[in-house]
Amino acid sequence: MAAEVEAWNCAAQRDGVFPVGKELDQEVESVYDEELIDSEVNGNWTPQEKALHEARLKAKAKRRPRKSSSSRDSTRDSLSENVGDVPDPHSPKGRTQTNDRKSRMGKGRGLPKKGGAGGKGVWGAAGLVYEMEEPDCKDPNYDESSQGDTVYATVVPELEEGELEKVMNPIIQEYFEHGDTKEVEMLLKDLNLGPRQCMFPSLAVCVSLECKASQRELTSRLLSDLIAKQVLNEGDMTTAFNHTLAQLPELILDTPEAPQMLGQFIARAIADHALPMDFLDQYKGKVDCEHARAALDRASVLLSMKREIVRLDNVWGVGGGQRPVKLLIKEMNLLLKEYLVSGELLEADHCLRDLEVPHFHHELVYEAVLMVLESNGDAVIQSMVKLLQSFWESGLITLDQMNRGFQRVYEELPEISLDVPHAQSILETFVDVCHQHSVITKQLRDACPSSRGRKRFVSEGDGGIIKI
Template sequence: MASGEGILTDGQWKKLEIATHNSGSLSSSPKSHTLFADLNIKSPTGGKGPVAGIPNRHVRRTHSGKHIRVKKEGAGGKGTWGKLLDTDDGDSCIDKNDPNYDSGEDAYDGLVDSPVSDPLNDYKKSVVSIIDEYFSTGDVKVAASDLRELGSSEYHPYFTKRLVSMAMDRHDKEKEMASVLLSALYADVILPDQIRDGFIRLLRSVDDLAVDILDAVNVLALFIARAIVDEILPPVFLVRSKKILPESCKGFQVIVTAEKSYLSAPHHAELVEKKWGGSTHTTVEETKKKISEILKEYVENGDTYEACRCIRELGVSFFHHEVVKRALVLAMDSPTAESLVLKLLKETAEEGLISSSQMVKGFFRVAESLDDLALDIPSAKKLFDSIVPKAISGGWLDDSFKITSDQDGEKSSQDGKLRQYKKDTVNIIQEYFLSDDIPELIRSLQDLGAPEYNPVFLKRLITLALDRKNREKEMASVLLSALHMELFSTEDFINGFIMLLESAEDTALDIMDASNELALFLARAVIDDVLAPLNLEDISTKLPPKSTGTETVRSARSLISARHAGERLLRSWGGGTGWIVEDAKDKISKLLEEYETGGVTSEACQCIRDLGMPFFNHEVVKKALVMAMEKQNDRLLNLLEECFGEGLITTNQMTKGFGRVNDSLDDLSLDIPNAIEKFELYASYAMDNGWILPEFGISATQ
């Protein structure tokens, strides 16, 4: 207490004792605290400090100069109103028993502190996942399906930007895959304007991309050049981009690089397409090559463990049927390797490396190709028949394979003529791919004398072309046009494409991009007038719903409905003869228009003769009949009569021309209301004058 005596006087101590004694009975009114103010407590700092033991921030001074101790955080103390919206437990809630309860307040309860969802951010996260998965699997169809299911199509320009920017920072394989995916999505999933906007965004952000990707300018320039070559960007894109980009930015440099370094070089299309290793077929071929190397090395060293490891590292579990197929062919080609091959296949099956379904598919593929294998391995069928029981008894081939293969064997033995036809047509097609001689191929087919198998020929032709280069694909399309003119009926083509599409899933086992290629063949057939647009509907109705074939038909429709579809499809495999046919169509249209406006018949006949395409004169007949109906000018029939009289257009070509118009009457009726009536009049006139074959009257009526 001695230390306190120097601070408080005796009078002050007395008052303090009284205050302490009466503290329990003090009023809650702020006025009761005036006692502390009257103490005149002095601090060691000269009276300016706080009351002993009470910090400054916890002392509130009233207007009268009196001190009031309050709670921390400004919540007030005894004799104060307390903190704003203060509660006893610090956790407010709505009480439904409160007389003032309003049920409308519940609607806002869940909104408090809930995160706000941004659709664009959600879209960005989703597309990154889609792109990563696509780069891992290479499955264009799955990527397109995922993007379609994602919705939010208004954000697709961002997808274009994100896909390209992610590919720019990866290997050439991913760059090629990105270009392939954009072409596949063009006009079907992503609108052309959205792809253009995506590239514009890339050009504007290339300065940022260059920070992480040193050659960003060159890589993006190549992407743009590739997009122009693939016709998903128009060439005018370069000019328009220059106008909106400042010359000092890297985006402008990208445009200049694309224009001068890639698109101005001779044969630039081929160079650009091969810059990153070509199409996805290259990957398939490389995989097949690696499988052959693995099997060859295994036969030499007999190391089963190492062979399994190499197969696993390929990372193509969906393609393991190719391992089975090549292993079996190797076993049949080299009897000394049979035991090793069977040991390897058994090991892969027991480890679960090759699934049961992949094993069965591999065996099926060998069974289907036994006729071709027999050309190189005469005892192929006998050897294969000896391997199957060993595989089944070993437990690594499903028992169902034997039943199915036996049924197939019975069926094939019952139809030896068909088997021989298939073998002969393979030789004919291979010779055609070497010689490009259409007349010789037509003569060979006529010599076979089996028109009932025309759909089988079409299926075999396209199947063989699918596994070859663009040159053979173009030749196959040109051949279809020629066959339509000379040998095959529309029904043959419809049935042939149905057979192709029914086996599309099996074809995809060998050719991963088979569905897209088949869609191109189908669309090209429509562009070349081999099929009418309505024929696609006929084909689709005969296929199982939600099948690969149905999806292929849908893709073909999308290709046909795209802008500049004719030009794009004619150039889908590099052009070639397709451009000659298209040019002939243009010339025919022009000469008929000139004749219709008052031209001379003899000059028109000479122009037709100068075309030098007598096998294509049915196009003259078709266009003349359509123009006569459109213009309501029967004068065009005089030209046909003159051409027939001179022998310029044969009865066969005349009949085909009338037949093509007859097939497209439903479409023509949409634009020409009296098309059917006019056509019947023209057909009757042609029949009376012997222009067309008598059989036409029956087919037209049907």
């Protein structure tokens, strides 16, 4: 029977009835099963055929969950048809998506996954340290300004020659008010003067020529500090004084003493090592301007006189609060006596301002009240009230200085009364007149000691019988 089945299969295969391969095996098995079933019905099964039939049934049952060969063949055929469309796996654009760990959902940073280490809420294995992520310029969230290697520098435009005086003059005037050289240094560092930074010392000297001696002293200190802090160098200072010497013919029109003052500036700068020691030597026999020659001669004389002194600290004199108190008191007494003789308020105002001691103006008030107490007649009272009123209205004497001057008189009144018996009554009159002219406040007037006794009241029981 097996020979008949094999012969029949070979004939069918030649005729093209059955397919080759696995399809032929399945057809042979089906035909063979049908013959076995017919043999079973006829009762012709041998034990070997029956065992073979059961084995085939078990093998067939195991193959049922698998896909059919036809579906696998169709998949293989579809892949073979698209072979021409498959990109090159070695090209970056044609790289296959298989096992690609980059997210295709538009989320995430494109970093590799944690590799399965850790559990829920844990990223990566224990002890794993990630390196710093390099910024990607193609990242949509890439911000060039937030990167660490970006450095921004403030660029200050260089000042033009026409703007120098407008910018520097307020700095110099403010320095004369506060006297702080560090603030000037900070302001100059913020400016971009460029090659014109030598103009600042020249402008400072020219401005101070029209000011007081104390302000010229501040200017000399400023030039010395600028050299010490290396804001300026000796070359800048030399250029500045050369420029100032060339301007002397114009400076003497407003300040006739400009040559002598400039000579003192040069001598002080050389002593402070702001100018080189050979500054005067370069002008020997080369100066045609008589004003410049006078300034250089003045500097040479000062340096020869003060050769043993390192710094010419007193070249501008001693002014302001540095003078002795007795000298200031003497100057204020002379000021008041000259005013009583001449009666010129402007001259008295000018003399008081020249003393440059606003913190000591209470002494002037004290001396003025003492002169009133020691005088005879109302003329002195009216003159002093007029003077104090002028100082008060101009703001030269402040409220605090005025109050301190009168309070000092109140405290010393018992001692003053020993020399001036009628001092208390004169003081009351003077205080009332000052209050009428708004020179002092009502509180200060009420604080004045009174020569009259305390007023007694009927309730105290010593007033006798009440008269009706």
